[in-house]
Amino acid sequence: MNRRLKIASAQTPGGSEMVLYQHDCDFSIQINGQDLMHSRQNESEQELARLGCAHLADINSPSILIGGLGMGYTLRKALDMLSPNAQVVVSELMDDVVEWNREHLGKLNKQPLEDKRVELITGDIVELISGSRNRFDAILIDIDNGSSAMTDSGNSRLYSHKGIYACRLALRKQGCLAVWSAEASKKFEQVMMNCNFNVRRFRVPAYKGSKSRSRFVWVASENKSILPPGGGEPRLPFKKESKGNRRPPRRR
Incomplete structure (x- = not known):
């Protein structure tokens, strides 16, 4: 068995070290020694596209x-x-990630960046979305580790009310927003619903054949009828009425 090789490294905008490793035919990317992604664990990334x-x-x-x-x-x-x-x-913040895909990772997926349908834009996705009114039929988000930033704390802007509302404006009338996450987040679900989205939550496996569904994909749309079947339907928490706002009981 060959040992794991360090292929390349880069610094994230937040100052962390991102490292690309290869072990035989497999690749992995780590941030400060923690796994961010692995080529064997790709099922949830594919589910993001299937659902979205x-x-x-x-x-x-x-x-x-x-x-x-x-x-x-x-x-x-x-x-x-x-x-x-x-x-x-395709919006990617880091030029190094694009380079790694072209030089090392593209062979995992038949060089998708070479497809004539693809336009690659490097830079801040929040600015791209904010400048795109009624442009997209689907927006698929897999930035950082989900709504809890791991690579760059600035990514939290995307998962805020302002960022999700900008996604809604960038979608066409029958469009869907799909968001990947490594963990559940009721707070983020509430953000999406507060932006007047209908939302479905799907638990998906990290790799094909796994019985454990340890990853999450949310799919949201203004049009409830076009959401994929299944999944859970999050609900906003019930707010109790204050005593001063309570209605008097009806007379019988």
């Missing part, structure tokens, strides 16, 4: 945005699902 693009099966020229390139699994699955006339914008 399920409503686009019969759309001739859909436009979608993928936030976070990762190892290219979400992009590959989306390309396989979408029509030849689709437009897929």
